Structures are given as structure tokens and as C-alpha cells.
Amino acid sequence: MDTRDNIIKQLRGVAFGKLTSETSADEFFQNETLRPILKLQNDLLLLVFQNYITKSKTDFNNYSAEKKLNFIENAIQKDIKFRNSLKGMVIGLFTLEEYNRYIVNSSSLNKRMMNLIIERLKSQVQLLVHL
Template sequence: MADFPRPDDSLHALRPTIASAALLPAEAPATVADFLHAVLRPILKLQNPMLLAVVADFVHDHHVPLVRVAPLDQQRLLGELLARNTKLRYTVVGLVTGLFTTAEFTFYRQHRSELNRRLLELSTRRVQDQAAAVAELSSQP
């Protein structure tokens, strides 16, 4: 991988503090579970408004009838959308990986498939839990 300067301290400063992440050691995460709590959860919390906006934009562009269905059906539709649409999945992964430090990205590359699976599970749960907000955002022009 080519050397490129990354503002690692600035990237860390952006992230909100999460109670479970505060209990972990300050050095680089040793396991995928540590990485999940120390890196993925804080970044997802930071990127939550952008995640909802990206999914809502996708729903709007693809004419998914999210506003007209019951809340449980909204959650089901959003889950299917995030599970089946490769373009949306890669966009969600990019929202998070773009905020990794150099060391975190190196760890991510070593555990890419497991971390992508967990990242998409967390993202899907987040979007489904906020289905009403996604529906409202998708109905705006």
C-alpha cells in the first residue's frame, strides 16, 4: 500500500465516545470484536445522519414505496434493500472505511470479510430502527 499522510489524530477526535469503547485498551484493537466496539460503533454513531440520508436517497431514487407501508414492512423493505443491493452495501461500507486511521485500515484489510459482515449488520439494524426517519427523508424532494 502506498504511503499517504492521514490525519489520524483528527479522525479520532471526530468520533463520539461510546461507553463500551471507553473500557477497551487505548492501543490498536487485537480482535475483530475489539475493533467492532472501539472503531465501528463510534464511526457509525458519527455517521448516523449520513447513513440515513444515503439510504433515504437510494429509496427515493429507486421508487421504493416506504412511506405508504406499515412500520414493520418498512423495516423489512430496508433490510432487504441493504441485504440485496450491492451498490448500496458498498456505499455504506465506504461511509465507514473512509474514516479509518492508517492502522485501522491495515487491520480492516486483514479481516475485511468478517468486518464487512458485522458493519453491514450494524448498519442494517441502525437503519431499520430508524425506519420512520428514513421514510420521512425519502419523501422529501
């Protein structure tokens, strides 16, 4: 029977980016763990953000492109409850070993995680249609 960690790694697929001997521990974690999880969770992240737009009762569809990008960034950086929800969506797909590595340097890794999510949403802003 497969263990939870094996199942998670199979779901996520391969790492992103080049991993060399000069790769920092945080960069290694980002490419080995965070990027594959965010790719796997992409559709859910989009749906969660669409729901956030709806609940915020903003006129997102009529925002300029620049204002949409600012809205994404501000939502993730300033709404702590929403930020923690996004973090949970990612952390829930860590293996036990990855979680142990994460808690050693969670502050730096959280910053990387949120920046990756912000950039992922910004690059797909055209898909964020407020219904």
C-alpha cells in the first residue's frame, strides 16, 4: 500500500528549475516542493480567488489591468485570513519530510510561497472573471 508521502509526490510530478550544488535550501524547496504543488493546485487557486472577488463585492471586471494586478497583490498580502487559507492549501500537500524542512524556515518560505501565488494569479488575470 502506498504511503501518503508517495501518493502526494506522484500527484505533484517533477520539480521545476535547475537544481545545482549552488542552489540554496530555500530555492531547492521552492523548485522541488512549492512549484509542483502550485501547478497541481492552479485551478483551485483560481476558483478560490474568484470566490474572494465575489465575497469582496468589488467591481473587479471593470478594473483597469493595473488595478486588477494591485487587487491580487493586496488581497494576498493584507488579508491575513485569506493568506492563511492559501497557505493551508499548499501546506496540506507537503510530505512529512517537507513539512519538517518547512518549519525550520517557515517565514522565508511563506514569503516565497505567497510571491509565487501572486505571480501565478497575475499571469492568469484574464481567467479571473467575476460572475
